[in-house]
Amino acid sequence: MVANKKLDIVITGGAGFIGSHLCDRLVQKGHRIVCIDNLDTGRIDNVRPLANHRNFTFVEGDVREPLSIDGPVDRIYNLACPASPPHYQRDPIGTIRTCVLGAQHVLELARATGARVLQASTSEVYGDPEMHPQAESYRGAVNPIGPRACYDEGKRCAEAMFFDYHRVHGVAIKVARIFNTYGPRMLENDGRVISNFVVQALRDQPITLYGDGTQTRSFCYVADLLDGLELLMESDPAVTGPVNLGNPREISVKEIAAMVVAQTRSRSTLAFAPLPQDDPRRRRPDVATAARLLGWQPRITLEDGLRPTIDYFALAVARSSHGTPRVDDSAPQRHETSAPRARRAPLTVVRGSA
Ligand SMILES: NC(=O)c1ccc[n+]([C@@H]2O[C@H](COP(=O)([O-])OP(=O)(O)OC[C@H]3O[C@@H](n4cnc5c(N)ncnc54)[C@H](O)[C@@H]3O)[C@@H](O)[C@H]2O)c1
Secondary structure, eight states: OOOOSOOEEEEETTTSHHHHHHHHHHHHTTOEEEEEEOOSSOOHHHHGGGTTOTTEEEEEOOTTSOEEESSOOOEEEEOOSOOSHHHHHHSHHHHHHHHHHHHHHHHHHHHHHTOEEEEEEEGGGGBSOSSSSBOTTOOOBOOTTSTTHHHHHHHHHHHHHHHHHHHHHOOOEEEEEEOOEEOTTOOTTSOOHHHHHHHHHHTTOOEEEETTSOOEEOOEEHHHHHHHHHHHHTSOTTOOOOEEESOOOOEEHHHHHHHHHHHHTOOOOEEEEOOOTTOOSOOOBOOHHHHHHHOOOOOOOHHHHHHHHHHHHHHHHHHHHTTSOOTGGGSOOOOOOSSOOOOOOOEEEOTTOO
16 A cells, blocks of 8 residues: 655656656655756656656765765665666666665665665566576576676675665665566667667667567566555565566567557568677566565556557657757766766755755
8 A cells, every 4th residue: 555645755866767757656646756866867858847846856966975865754766777788888887886886875875864765676687587487586697797797786786785784774675676667758779679669660760689589578667667666665664575576478579579660650670680698588577476465567568558658759759850859869978987086075965955
């Protein structure tokens, strides 16, 4: 049961794809939100409609620095981290630091304020799984030294730290293992299956399939995921997770391409490219834990979720072809260097000051 009480909530990564939808939803429910984001892969446009709302504060800040908030904090959703391979591999050391230091800083904030803290973990903790579908008890098959390790191992380390803060300091934690999620506000250039296919189809360009296209994925619409995140956050304190959140319908990437071509009425053909290193062959969540503990299951079919997603990208593609900035071009390009940086002062948030 999701609480009716008005809460003070911090959302890191709140200007990103999932985070901005979460900000919208929680502001609409009357909660007070502080959104912290360094605008690496997030866009200020995603939260612009909330900018003047009295219950919404945006702070440009980095979770790799210690965080402090003036006043109460009841809940922290830790979503800050680039999520798609091209983005998290662009600055791998920056990514692993975001995963690990970010986790520590939100946990310290939770410890200082008594807040509950939810970690947006990932199905990538299962690596290229030998067990199918993946249940939470499966420990994964991750390559610890490959190009995806900055993210996969970073997220695994973050989970470990969450459970250590829970055991050592009694911090109230929730760990969600999120499987592929899609919807409006994904970036055009993020290299993820749905956004790639939809943008290529809308431009009538060849649709790139890696390998032979028989590898499977399962896709959860963002509104379903938000239901799961909120239910997990508000679940009994004894429920720590990890809890898988995703859509168990498994579909080959070739079938998805066909579905996208049909829905966009595109003239695109298929183009085949080599499979990237460590690309998982199969991915499907076992969501029995979420059903049992949270009464959650995804409701929105891929066919239904694709419609608003295609509408969103159609606008973005039309804008870009008319010379106005593309959706992804408006993202400030921050290239965090991996070189050690001078330590900055901790980020102190004063509500209403940003
Ligand atoms: N979308 C998915 O399919 C998926 C699947 C599994 C897990 N997740 C997790 O969910 C979270 C949100 O994913 P998303 O798809 O919305 O990605 P996203 O890239 O759209 O959002 C991530 C946000 O975090 C911000 N950010 C990155 N590094 C930061 C830092 N050091 N300090 C502050 N802000 C920072 C980015 O600017 C962006 O706004 C991520 O933690 C991701 O790992 C997403």
